[in-house]
Amino acid sequence: MSQAGVQQRKSASKPMTNGTNGKPAGLERVPSNLETEWNAWVGPGPPADEHPMGAPKHGKIMQTLRTLAFGIYFFGSCLFIHGAQLVGAPLYFVNKDWFYAWMALTKQYFGLLVTTMTQWWSPTVIRISGDKSMAGLIKQGADGMLRMEFGERVVLMANHQLYTDWLYLWWTSYTNNPPMHGHIYIILKESLKYIPAIGPAMMFYGFIFMARKWAKDQLRMRYRLKKLSTRHSGPLSGTHGGSQLDPMWLMIFPEGTNLSANTRHQSHKYSAKAGIPDMRHQLLPRSTGLQFCLQELQGTVDYIYDCTIAYEGIPPGQYGQDIFTLRSVYFQGRPPKSVNMHWRRFKISDLPIGDHDAMYDWVMQRWREKDDLIEAFIKTGKFPADTEAVHIEGGPQEKEWKTPYINTEVKPRFSWEFLQMFAPVTAAALVGRIFVQIFDLVAGK
Numbered sequence: 001m002s003q004a005g006v007q008q009r010k011s012a013s014k015p016m017t018n019g020t021n022g023k024p025a026g027l028e029r030v031p032s033n034l035e036t037e038w039n040a041w042v043g044p045g046p047p048a049d050e051h052p053m054g055a056p057k058h059g060k061i062m063q064t065l066r067t068l069a070f071g072i073y074f075f076g077s078c079l080f081i082h083g084a085q086l087v088g089a090p091l092y093f094v095n096k097d098w099f100y101a102w103m104a105l106t107k108q109y110f111g112l113l114v115t116t117m118t119q120w121w122s123p124t125v126i127r128i129s130g131d132k133s134m135a136g137l138i139k140q141g142a143d144g145m146l147r148m149e150f151g152e153r154v155v156l157m158a159n160h161q162l163y164t165d166w167l168y169l170w171w172t173s174y175t176n177n178p179p180m181h182g183h184i185y186i187i188l189k190e191s192l193k194y195i196p197a198i199g200p201a202m203m204f205y206g207f208i209f210m211a212r213k214w215a216k217d218q219l220r221m222r223y224r225l226k227k228l229s230t231r232h233s234g235p236l237s238g239t240h241g242g243s244q245l246d247p248m249w250l251m252i253f254p255e256g257t258n259l260s261a262n263t264r265h266q267s268h269k270y271s272a273k274a275g276i277p278d279m280r281h282q283l284l285p286r287s288t289g290l291q292f293c294l295q296e297l298q299g300t301v302d303y304i305y306d307c308t309i310a311y312e313g314i315p316p317g318q319y320g321q322d323i324f325t326l327r328s329v330y331f332q333g334r335p336p337k338s339v340n341m342h343w344r345r346f347k348i349s350d351l352p353i354g355d356h357d358a359m360y361d362w363v364m365q366r367w368r369e370k371d372d373l374i375e376a377f378i379k380t381g382k383f384p385a386d387t388e389a390v391h392i393e394g395g396p397q398e399k400e401w402k403t404p405y406i407n408t409e410v411k412p413r414f415s416w417e418f419l420q421m422f423a424p425v426t427a428a429a430l431v432g433r434i435f436v437q438i439f440d441l442v443a444g445k
Helices: 003-010 033-042 060-093 096-121 165-175 190-194 198-204 212-228 263-275 290-297 326-331 356-380 417-444
Strands: 127-130 139-142 146-148 151-160 184-190 208-210 248-250 303-311 338-347 391-393 406-408
Touching: 033 151, 033 391, 060 096, 060 198, 060 326, 060 417, 096 165, 096 198, 096 263, 127 139, 127 391, 139 406, 146 165, 151 165, 151 290, 165 184, 165 248, 165 303, 165 338, 184 263, 208 212, 208 263, 212 290, 263 391, 290 356, 303 356
Parallel strands: 127 338, 139 391, 151 248, 151 303, 184 208, 184 248
Antiparallel strands: 127 406, 139 146, 303 338
8 A cells, every 4th residue: 555545544534614513514414315315306405595596497387387397208208218128128039239239229318318308407507627638538519519539438437416417427428429328337326226117227228236235246247347348240339340349438436425414424434433534525435346347347448537526506515415406406497507527537557456455545536636626616616627628619729718618508419319219119109000900900801
């Protein structure tokens, strides 16, 4: 273990205090896990006079209509998408290449669902930036669309501020050249696979569910990661067809869960027990899962992309999940003023993935850096960024005038793209109806 790593473990923890009673910020009241997750999704958030975004944009009647429209669109689309999965499921026993291609197609549909869902119900500014390692990889076209150049096989790691983090990362895969929203894989907690309809759909997608019991999780991860290091020659198998490994964007949140009063309390307790400094704006990360993924994928992935996410409008000492609830953001019209994503890139061959302690120190150092980035964001409203990281088509390229930020929004390339979600099941229903009519004609004779 490095001397820095040893010193880090011995250092005394100095958590933020709220300035009133000396307790770490957010630790005065610790809600249960169930209460935390429920409030994150459907809670009303702070009262109107205390909400950072002010009073609801929409009145109660409009909120009700928006809720009904959202429910019909989201759950109706999920049923169509899951139906499309079931329609293609028999392909597994006929041709596995075509089966995986079909599932990638339905995964694209879900990517379009969350993209249009955000565009219509929760539009906001998306601000993208990066450091020098991202030079030439973040672009904005003349049409205002974000265009990433991350490649077809990458590992994504990010801090976990809010329940919508995965949504914006999925959208990022959609903006890649070529689009990768049909090849994204997320490492999730196991309880999510029991959500009706959505859980089985995620299982079809090959997502990796973690029980947080390493003996069990290790076997499951090895099995899934082995499948992600295979070659298929069917459609959607990448720009190089069967000559290269399958496309894969593997998303992992080393903190394990999103930031809340409850999880901050747990992180603080662990930091005090382990004798390491706690984070100010995040949870202490875990390195074991990330290290295992990189070991299993060694030689098949070149880079790990790190995203630091921050939401504008969260007051100091409060948590995004308590302010930007599903109800507040999508139904009341109070989304964050901006969603900020700062990107960095690291070459995997340079990481100490074979040394547990060194890898722990590496991950911890990256999180200390992310904590500093978020601190700067809180003070200035933007991440410290490098102009070399972004290229804006038609924008000034002179160093003294060039901006290090891309301001864009979550939206599809074409307004009609979302209609693709309904095509497979609709087509299957039409074909089924034709067969029924033919059978009736034959039987009638």
